[in-house]
Amino acid sequence: MTGDAQTPALPLHLRAAILLRLLAIQGVWNYETMLGNGIAFAMEPALRRLPGGRQGEAYRTAMARHSGYFNAHPYLAAVAVGALIRAELDGVPAAQIDRFRTAAPGPLGSVGDRLIWAGWLPLCSSLALLAYGLGAGPLAVVLLFLLTYNFVHLGLRIWGLHAGWTQGLRVAQALANPLLRQGPAHVARATALVAGVALPVAAHALIGPGRVLLGSVLAAVAAGATLVTLLHGRFEGWRLATLALATFVLYTMVR
Amino acid sequence: MGGDILFYVPLAVLGAVLGLDVVSFPQAMISRPIVASTLAGGLIGQPVRGLTMGVLLEFFxxxxxxxxxxxxxxxxxxxxxxGSxxxxIPDGSAGAMSVAAFAALVTASIGSSSMVFLRRWNAIWARxxxxxxxxxxxxxxxxLQLAGLSADLIRGGVLTLVALVVFSPLNRAIVGTFSMSPVISRAVVVAVASAVGLAAIWKVVRTTAGARWWLAAGVGAGFIIAGTL
Incomplete structure (x- = not known):
């Protein structure tokens, strides 16, 4: 088992190369191997350090093993990549590595989905909408969104690779970090509050001279949101909106 | 917007890069509408109008x-x-927001199908x-990784180019015949987008204990703030 007190250093240039490849980990995402090829692609610069280099048996065996099926949240896949690199370079038995590859996807997927896709992304989006509603210009809104979002995005990838590398196959402990366990609930509450403020403020700014119609707009929003919520699971809101806009455009043309 | 296909090429390149960001590289969310539409507007000298459309699409x-x-x-x-x-279309034109939003939603739907097609194609390449x-x-x-990245880049570029070639003349034609006041037409599209956005936030936060009260408090505060602006 890897993850002892004496963690070997992962050279900075190698770390940078792996991080760059992690950004493209979903480059050939497909329904059969999912992230599989991307995991091998991200690990490849480090696996060249195995005995015999790129022509060695160890390199070839590792590349073949890691290009098989794997699924995880793309940002937290960095945790698995770090742990698997450490395991391969430490010569951990193949059976142990395979067990890790089977066990890791579930937690790495669910934590990432709740923390990022259902939490941090809508929170940053709502912050940017609020900034627009309060009168911020294009540059300020775009920078606010990108800097806020990517602070956590890039931070998570860098932390994940580091945690995986230092703790090896025992990296599951890192996922017990309070930030990852309790963070999604706190982020969801913050998203609820900020989005609640942002939606009316941004809509108010978007309507512009049409603010005289605010009462009608509010009634339509309440009715529309209720309809979309009731139809959840059967119709997506954006598809209903496409139909509604098509009908509206046709109506204005033929009336 | 010009009818010359060369005019659309810079926008198609932007669409290619931003389409790549959605899944393949680097998922930094430069593809989110609030960024992507603003960049498109900026590319044709109207970043504020690009941002306005970006905010609307961000609701969806x-x-x-x-x-x-x-x-x-x-x-x-x-x-x-x-965004483009x-x-x-000049500010104040009736129907500009409705038609552009409709075009974006249709393109997003076709883009979704094109991603599914690419994912299947990736599996064939992998085999x-x-x-x-x-x-x-x-x-x-x-x-294999580079092939997938390249294909996704091309997918986004072609999708953007074709959508612009199809929708630009339609946009001009429809906006020219729009028979409703600009005020009402904008209010309708904002109401539709806001309804989808509010339902989306409810869907995201409803399973978290206490979050619905935070949402209610936020909406209340939002109305008070909007009323003072």
């Missing part, structure tokens, strides 16, 4: 979160189409390389 995008294998709209290319169409990969060929793994 709140609903579609890129969970793993799920099927979701491709907003990168779509927001370039919507809206930015190309074609399976023998080399099973032998542990690093070059096969890298080549």
């Amino acid at each position: 995008a709140l609903e579609s979160l890129p969970f793993g294998a799920s099927r979701y709209p491709e907003w990168g290319s779509a927001a370039v189409v919507g 169409l809206f930015a190309a 074609g390389q399976q023998r080399r990969i099973a032998r542990g060929s690093g070059s096969a793994v890298v080549a």
